[in-house]
Amino acid sequence: MSAIAAPGAGTGLEPLGLWARLSSGRTLPVLSILLVLIAIWYVAAFSLNAPFQRRLDGESAPGGTLAFVERTLNQAKPTLPSPHQVAQNVLENTFLRKVTSNRSLVYHAGVTLSSTVLGFVLGTTLGILIAVGIVHVVTLERSLMPWIIASQTVPILAVAPMIIVVLAAVGITGLLPKALISTYLSFFPVTVGMVKGLRSPETNHLDLMHTYNASPAQTFWKLRLPASVPFLFASMKVAVAASLVGAIVGELPTGAVAGIGAKLLSGAYYSQTVDMWAALVAGSVVAALLVTLVGIASRVVERAMGARPA
Amino acid sequence: MRLRFAWQPVLALALLILASFFPSMTMGALDAEANPTATVQVPFDGTSTLISLLLAAGAILSLVRLPKTAEALILLVASFGAAWMLVSGISGAEGSALAPFFLKLAASWFLAWRAASVLSNLSPISASARTLLRLLVPALFGAWVLILWEAIVRGAGVPFILLPPPSAIGLRLVSSVPTLWADVNQTIFKSVIAGYVAGCGLGFGAAVLADRYGFLRRGLLPIGNMVSALPIIGVAPILVNLLGFDWQSKAAVVIVMTFFPMLVNTIAGLSASGHMERDLMRTYASNYWQTLLKLRLPAAMPFIFNALKINSTLALIGAIVAEFFGTPVVGMGFRISTEVGRMNIDMVWAEIAVAALVGSLFYGGLALAERAVTFWHPSVRGG
Amino acid sequence: MDRSLKLLSFSAAMNVIASPLKPADVVPRPSGASVVEARGLGLTFKTNDGPVQALTDVNLSIGKGEFVSFIGPSGCGKTTFLRVIADLERPTAGTIHVNGMTPEQAREARAYGYVFQAAALYPWRTIEHNVALPLEIMGIGKAEREERIKRTLALVNLSGFEKKFPWQLSGGMQQRASIARALAFDADLLLMDEPFGALDEIVRDHLNEQLLQLWARTNKTICFVTHSIPEAVYLSTRIVVMSPRPGRVTDVIESTLPHERPLDIRETPEFLAIAHRVREGLRAGHSYD
Numbered sequence A: 001m002s003a004i005a006a007p008g009a010g011t012g013l014e015p016l017g018l019w020a021r022l023s024s025g026r027t028l029p030v031l032s033i034l035l036v037l038i039a040i041w042y043v044a045a046f047s048l049n050a051p052f053q054r055r056l057d058g059e060s061a062p063g064g065t066l067a068f069v070e071r072t073l074n075q076a077k078p079t080l081p082s083p084h085q086v087a088q089n090v091l092e093n094t095f096l097r098k099v100t101s102n103r104s105l106v107y108h109a110g111v112t113l114s115s116t117v118l119g120f121v122l123g124t125t126l127g128i129l130i131a132v133g134i135v136h137v138v139t140l141e142r143s144l145m146p147w148i149i150a151s152q153t154v155p156i157l158a159v160a161p162m163i164i165v166v167l168a169a170v171g172i173t174g175l176l177p178k179a180l181i182s183t184y185l186s187f188f189p190v191t192v193g194m195v196k197g198l199r200s201p202e203t204n205h206l207d208l209m210h211t212y213n214a215s216p217a218q219t220f221w222k223l224r225l226p227a228s229v230p231f232l233f234a235s236m237k238v239a240v241a242a243s244l245v246g247a248i249v250g251e252l253p254t255g256a257v258a259g260i261g262a263k264l265l266s267g268a269y270y271s272q273t274v275d276m277w278a279a280l281v282a283g284s285v286v287a288a289l290l291v292t293l294v295g296i297a298s299r300v301v302e303r304a305m306g307a308r309p310a
Numbered sequence B: 001m002r003l004r005f006a007w008q009p010v011l012a013l014a015l016l017i018l019a020s021f022f023p024s025m026t027m028g029a030l031d032a033e034a035n036p037t038a039t040v041q042v043p044f045d046g047t048s049t050l051i052s053l054l055l056a057a058g059a060i061l062s063l064v065r066l067p068k069t070a071e072a073l074i075l076l077v078a079s080f081g082a083a084w085m086l087v088s089g090i091s092g093a094e095g096s097a098l099a100p101f102f103l104k105l106a107a108s109w110f111l112a113w114r115a116a117s118v119l120s121n122l123s124p125i126s127a128s129a130r131t132l133l134r135l136l137v138p139a140l141f142g143a144w145v146l147i148l149w150e151a152i153v154r155g156a157g158v159p160f161i162l163l164p165p166p167s168a169i170g171l172r173l174v175s176s177v178p179t180l181w182a183d184v185n186q187t188i189f190k191s192v193i194a195g196y197v198a199g200c201g202l203g204f205g206a207a208v209l210a211d212r213y214g215f216l217r218r219g220l221l222p223i224g225n226m227v228s229a230l231p232i233i234g235v236a237p238i239l240v241n242l243l244g245f246d247w248q249s250k251a252a253v254v255i256v257m258t259f260f261p262m263l264v265n266t267i268a269g270l271s272a273s274g275h276m277e278r279d280l281m282r283t284y285a286s287n288y289w290q291t292l293l294k295l296r297l298p299a300a301m302p303f304i305f306n307a308l309k310i311n312s313t314l315a316l317i318g319a320i321v322a323e324f325f326g327t328p329v330v331g332m333g334f335r336i337s338t339e340v341g342r343m344n345i346d347m348v349w350a351e352i353a354v355a356a357l358v359g360s361l362f363y364g365g366l367a368l369a370e371r372a373v374t375f376w377h378p379s380v381r382g383g
Numbered sequence C: 001m002d003r004s005l006k007l008l009s010f011s012a013a014m015n016v017i018a019s020p021l022k023p024a025d026v027v028p029r030p031s032g033a034s035v036v037e038a039r040g041l042g043l044t045f046k047t048n049d050g051p052v053q054a055l056t057d058v059n060l061s062i063g064k065g066e067f068v069s070f071i072g073p074s075g076c077g078k079t080t081f082l083r084v085i086a087d088l089e090r091p092t093a094g095t096i097h098v099n100g101m102t103p104e105q106a107r108e109a110r111a112y113g114y115v116f117q118a119a120a121l122y123p124w125r126t127i128e129h130n131v132a133l134p135l136e137i138m139g140i141g142k143a144e145r146e147e148r149i150k151r152t153l154a155l156v157n158l159s160g161f162e163k164k165f166p167w168q169l170s171g172g173m174q175q176r177a178s179i180a181r182a183l184a185f186d187a188d189l190l191l192m193d194e195p196f197g198a199l200d201e202i203v204r205d206h207l208n209e210q211l212l213q214l215w216a217r218t219n220k221t222i223c224f225v226t227h228s229i230p231e232a233v234y235l236s237t238r239i240v241v242m243s244p245r246p247g248r249v250t251d252v253i254e255s256t257l258p259h260e261r262p263l264d265i266r267e268t269p270e271f272l273a274i275a276h277r278v279r280e281g282l283r284a285g286h287s288y289d
């Protein structure tokens, strides 16, 4: 019946074991889940590729089971490439090729990246402008807001091929058409986030500006805009990812020769599955890079604006 | 007579005055003047002045202090009347429009803008009138997007093969209902619905599991956040390669695309309930499932609906794009890619219009369901 | 030790005087029989800027049927003490018993109702369903649930508002609903953390009166945190004065007011004398220089 609570119980005072400390962090859980995923991948790769390998080997299968597994996981054009094949392909095409080479993933990623960035910049600017308009002009709010939401139900990616074909017909080619698709995809999160952000100041802060008889412009620059910065960056993270998707899909249908999307398409066309997966990995790396960059920018700006470092 | 100035009617008047310096609205009329003996049908024969008069009258009347509803009505009649005459006048004489045509088009657009701003500043007492206004203003905007599109494409003579006017798209839509229906059936009712339900369901299930086991959550959340930002659509060709051309591969793409947003949002939502509410459940010695069902799931609903909405767009995109990589000869993505190849752009637009319609309906349904389920949330109950 | 024993005998006496109708066997015996029993209780929060001593060496014994108020400047550990009783916080030193059990056992036995500073009603449930929440969790049948909802809502004067949602009610009504929720499952101990802190004086007076009536009718034990001296004196049989940095009990004042307390008892010299003592106690424990 003794109810003497162990000292430090529930307050995090007790010394944690190594295992407990590792698993209460993020590294170990993330790593183990990734390991499980890779294991599943290997199993799937084996079971999907094995039938073809059996047919390939025919009657005279050299070696034992182990050799068979090894051959199965190293086919030239597997149904599902195994992780190490993809990793090898990515590393080869990233570090061992000249950047200007047509096979270099860095080259293709660069092409995609440039239209992504252009579209992202355009989309963010457009998104901010629309948000400012919506917050300040009742007519715009009433007439635009429903259509902005509806605009996202248009599967713009499906229109991408047509936009590109049409723009090519009027002589606009290269970066801009792809960037326009990225713009369309990225303006939406920014608009929605910015409208929320510009409206985020509390009533008493707005009332305070009112007591100073501040003009709408002053209220905007001194209250609304600073208050919206965290919202802006949060939505920019979404926007930059959307922008990349736009750029990649923009490269799919055009018979474009360069870019991650084109690489995906040619991989699909020639059944070069390893190349396709490698292109996907390259796209993912670019996405991670972009989101991280926006994250860093947001931390820098928010710290400069006096937010507490997290 | 007391006046009430607004910039849109004033600008419209200025444009009309500018237009009056030009002799004619179309090249056809110019030709007719050059050889008056020819008996060709002249565009805007007679309506040219009528349009100007209608617009000018609308603009001037709107400057007078009238009741707001009367002002809006006058503006609507003038702008839509003028627009209708402009569009029907230019039909058949595509590409022959001169500056006055566009000036008058702009003038009528400004009057419509003024009407929209008068309407959006009205605050009628009756609830049904308010609802009507909430629908009317955006409908006006939509109508004018179509009018400007139609008038500019016809007036400037943009080849229909590049950008067909909305009327042509509408005709095409009506005339190919069976094809469109087959495509919708294949893409929406097979791929999208199956993938959406499975993807959202799996994401939700995984989130509840992850919520139960901290280890799983700490591992899945960073991965989920990361993957949500990846261009997952890139798996489309891979999955089509793997699973074949029929709808199963498209549904698989949709599953992969919708899984992670649902996972991440549900996990976030499950931790959205307040400390005090959770302490309360603790004082009742409520077990994990009771707390989940009675507190944390209801509190997570806004987040879950957010994911459902995001996913509704993603699902449509995923299925259509996946069809670019191979499909039986039916489906919206298939139709779009083949008709682009044949330069049947109006069919492509019809397909897009159908997709947008289906998407909007689905989204609207979700929004209604959200209002019903999260009626208690401040953003829904308003205040 | 000496002091807490003295307190115990005092409170036993109080109970005998205050409720002569009570059967003799529920008169608290020292230790074991008291509803809350804290010995050398301490709690240190570990924060990023070092440890915070929220409670040090608290010795307190609360007998059955008492109404104990906790008063003291902000940050002196009143909330923390209540949360320790409720097993929402674990002490880092000393012992505490609730109904002779550990707080955890007491919580699992559903020994107390807790009223938070904010109403914390679930916005997606109507008032009656909010009150039904603990009953559902405790597995009480539907018929009985309905009966109890009716009774407790009547107790807090909210009959007729069963179908309303919380946001459709005033702050005072919401707080009364949350009290009804705490009363619904008939725990003998009520823990209330500044339940009327956010309400205006008139509503507060009204609710104080109702709370007293409820206490008299139900013979519950109530621990009540407040910042208001008049409120504490008006309601309590005992007032615990606390002081911060580190959080501790500096004084315990017995009320000599009669059990029956109309609102205008607050004008009587006896009331003012007790209020004066509480104020002195607060001053002594907290110097502003």
Ligand SMILES: Nc1ncnc2c1ncn2[C@@H]1O[C@H](COP(=O)(O)OP(=O)(O)OP(=O)(O)O)[C@@H](O)[C@H]1O
Pocket (backbone or CB within 6 Å): C045, C046, C047, C052, C053, C054, C072, C073, C074, C075, C076, C077, C078, C079, C080, C081, C247
């Ligand atoms: N979860 C926590 N983590 C760290 N410190 C805490 C925590 N909760 C309370 N404290 C600290 O413990 C001390 C006592 O807090 P407590 O909430 O009990 O005060 P209180 O007397 O209820 O004050 P108030 O009258 O303002 O409600 C304070 O110094 C507070 O900062």
Ligand SMILES: [Mg+2]
Pocket (backbone or CB within 6 Å): C078, C079, C080, C193
């Ligand atoms: Mg407190």
